[in-house]
Amino acid sequence: MPETSALRIPPDGRIVVLTGAGISAESGVPTFRGADGLWEGHRVEDVATPEAFARQPELVQRFYNERRRKLLAGDIQPNAAHAALAELDANWPGEFLLVTQNIDDLHERAGSRRLLHMHGELLKARCSDCGAVHRWQDDLTAEAVCSGCQAGGRLRPHVVWFGEVPIGLEESFAALASADLFLAIGTSGNVYPAAGFVDVVRQAGRGRAIEMNLEATVAAGWFDEQRIGPATQTVPALVAELLAEI
Secondary structure, X not given: OOOOOOOOOOOOOXXXXXXXXXXXXXXXXXOOOOOOOOEOOEOHHHHOOHHHHHHOHHHHHHHHHHHHHHHHOOOOOOOHHHHHHHHHHXXXXXXXXXXXXXXXXXXXXXXXXXXXXXXXXXXXXXXXXXXXXXXXXXXXOOOOEOOOOOOEOOEEEEEOOOOOOOOOHHHHHHHHHOOOEEEEEOOOOOOOOHHHHHHHHHHHOOOXXXXXXXXXXXXXXXXXXXXXXXXXXXXXXXXXHHHHHO
C-alpha cells in the first residue's frame, strides 16, 4: 500500500469526490446488496430495472416506499464523513464537485451544495410521460398525479435503474479530466461507469487519486494511495489536511 504523504493540492485546484454506499452505511443506510446477492430481501432484477416496473409496478413502488419511509423516520442522520465533506465544499476556494452514487439525502442534510446524484434521488419522483421531476416524501401509488402534465399513475421513483443512463456523466467526466485530486469514498469499484472514474483521472495525467474504504478494493492498483478505515474517521482527517494546507 502506498504511504500517506502530504497532499499539496493548489488552493485554486479542482477536487472531485465520489461517494458510495459505504459512507451512508455508517449512518444506518443498508448497503446495496448483501452477501447473498439480494437487495433488502429482493432480487435486483425484481425491483431495480425498467422491466420490473413495467411488470410489477406495485412491488417496485412498495419497495421504494419502504426505503423512503426509513430515510425520513429520523433514525438515519448524516455522520462525521458527510459533515466533513460539507465543510470542504463550503471552504475549498477552488472548483469542487461531489458525485454520489447514493440516492439518500444525507449529503444535502449535512450541508453539501456542489453535489450531483448520478443514480437519482429517493426523495424525488419522475413522471414517465412528461419527464417532470418533483420533490416527493409520501408513498408513490397508482393514484399519484403529476402536477406537470396531470397524468395519473405515471410517477416513478427518480432513481436510475439497471439499464438506464446515470445522471450528469458529461459534467462528471469533464471535472475528472481536470481534477487535481480525486477521492473515492466507500465505493466498491465494481459498478460502472463510476468504477471507471479513476481511469479518467489517470488518463488525464494530472490528478492524485486516493481510495478511502474499509479495505482495498479490486481497483486499488489504479490509485496513488489508500486510506483504510471507517469513513467517519478517515474523511474528517483528510479534510482537515486539505483545509490546513490552504
